[in-house]
Amino acid sequence: MSVLAPAAGEVVELMLEVPQGQVLEYNLPALCSALDIADPTRIAVETDGLRRAIVTIYPSNPLAEVRAVTAEDLVMDRHGRIAVGVYHNGRTVKRRLYDPATGSAQRFLLFGTTGAGKSRTLQLELAAEKRNGIVSWVCDLKNGQSVPEARDNVDWFGTTPEEAILMLRAAVNVAQERMERYSRLGRTAFIRDAPDPLHHLRIEEANRLLEKGAPYREEATYLIRELGRTGRSVGEGIGLSAQASHLEELGGSDTLRAMLKEGEVTLLRWSSSMMRQLVSDGLLPATAQLMPIPKSLRNVELRSQFAIDADDDEEDAPGTQGMAYLLSGPHPTAMMRHFRIGSIAPTPGLDPEILALYGDDAPPTLEDASHDAAGEAYAARHDPVKMAMLCQAVYDEAQEEEDKRPAGKAGKSYSPAKPPRAAAPRIIDRVRAALANASAPMSAEDVLAAVLADGGKEVRPGSVRNALLELVNGDTDVVRADRGLYTIDR
Structure with a gap:
């Protein structure tokens, strides 16, 4: 295949097709070599999963720079979607927070390696939840460091595995209370704000709670699975942000993974082994390939090993934080990038741009009718002393269960380094x-x-x-x- 060199600044689009009866397959490095493209981030490939593909060649990476997110982007449209970024072709990327057609709350799964932009992406979604009247419960298992601006902008903010368990128990109880209440009313689906608000529970760094050997893995997996099963029809959504997509990192539960795959799945920069897992788990068709997302947009230049440089320091290259694939969207193999969220340079404290995105209003809270179901932990969510006592009780329960386990019996591993500290x-x-x-x-x-x-x-x-x-x-x-x-x- 030969392609004429495009004029400076020109975008080239190739429509490719294999004969009927064959399935289109391609090798990304070989394709870049055939097209004489040294920078693979300039090329975008989308297929229909069968015979046809569109190859788009850009003069430079079209996602190197994106604008900042605005409050208007975060207002849900009539389909329950918000604008979160742009595809490589400039079209707006939308992510669903709620499905008004079915009355279903959503499930969310956010994957990415360290530094890929998970925390900023989660901040965008949490700010959108606040602006749309959605009650947010967040447990940031990075000791609150991932999304610190969310602390006073959500209904319940936690930082420990014990608080995550308390949140999950409360959310499952709220879902059960709503089911019973809706049943008495003859309601078969959730109707937003009639009268109950939509309610989302998010767990950041969920692999710390669900990975093999984590002390609360067994109960957390059960509760997340239960909330995923019962919550959709009563306005209870569940979201996980995790480092990897391997089954063992998410509780080892096929049922859990199957439910989450039906929701909004976003893949930021990933590890080398993740593609095979995505295909085997059914998140991508077997013939699909994703262009890898590099850590930076630095071009690789081959120079003599004996060349003498005037300056040995490498030039700064744009990072790729926020670049992703929305696997549950209409274009799962099209690279996109989230709108810029927060200040470009690190700030010494809370980021003022992120705080402005949340707005000054008080965060939405759970409806009064469900307070009893949410229980003592919900009532103590703003009381550090009482919350520490409840977390200690969770710790003691787990320790007692572990002590009852016969020596050598296979089961969950429980080896916490120390009891939870009182905040x-x-x-x-x-x-x-x-x-x-x-x-x-x-x-x-x-x-x-x-x-x-x-x-x-x-x-x-x-x-x-x-x-x-x-x-x-x-x-x-x-x-x-x-x-x-x-x-x-x-």
Whole structure:
């Protein structure tokens, strides 16, 4: 095959077809070699899975730069979809958060290696959930570091495997309560906001909870599977973000994987062995191939090993964070890239651009009718001390079960390094608690004395004053009773 060299800046599109009775197969490196393309990220191949393919050749990678996401992108359309990025051909990529045609909540699966953009992609979806009135529960198993901006922008934010178990138990109970309530009403499907809100539970770094040897793997797999089975018709969605797609990384459950494959599956940069797993699991047809996503868009240039460079430092090349394949979309083999989320350079604290994307409104919360079903853990979700006690109880339960297991019997491995640590209450929470326990307005000095007496870590006067200002100026019930005096507006 010979192809005329395109003019500078020109896009070339080739329509290929094999004879009837044959199935189109191709080798990506060989195709790049035949087309004399040194940079494989300039080429895009899409097939119909049978005889035909479209090969598009770009003068440079069309996804090297994408615009920032906007609040308007995150508003669901009439089909329950949000705009999350662009395909290589410039068309908008849409991901479904809800299916209004069937009343079904969605299941979400997000794969990618370290640095591929999982955390930013999850931030985009969480911001969209908040803006669309969806109740979000998030357990960030990277100790809260993956999506720290979500902490005050979701209904329930956790950081430990024990909290993940508490969330899953509560979500399954809420699904059961909704089923019973809808049954009494004669409802066979979920109707958004009539009157209950859509509810999603997300687990970031889910492989830490579900991989072989994880202490809560058995129960977590059961609960996720149960929520996936019962939640769709009552507005309960489940989403996992994980490092790999191997079955053993997701609880070793064929049933679990089968349910998640019916949902929204996004593949960011992957490991070398993942393609075979995707095909064998049915996420891709056997004839499909995906162009690998490199770590950066640096072109490989062969130079003499004896060449003397004026500067040995490599030039910075654009990264590929956010590049992905939406395997559940209409174009599973078309490379796309998510809109830019957050600041380009790292920030010393919470990212202001991500916070702006979430907006200033309070996060949606679970309906009152399901509070009892959600239980004690849901009621304690903003109380670090009570939550630590509940997490300790989960830990103790698991330890007791492991102690009962006969020596040498095959089963789940339980070898936690140490019990869960109680999360240290934030200064702002300690200040508010001091005001809530007071019978009269307090000065900053009074608040400082109460905080120093609560048994927590020692704080400075300036930290207490900053917390008071944040509470008064924020959307809270703390007000100035008089000059220099603060109280709870009961």
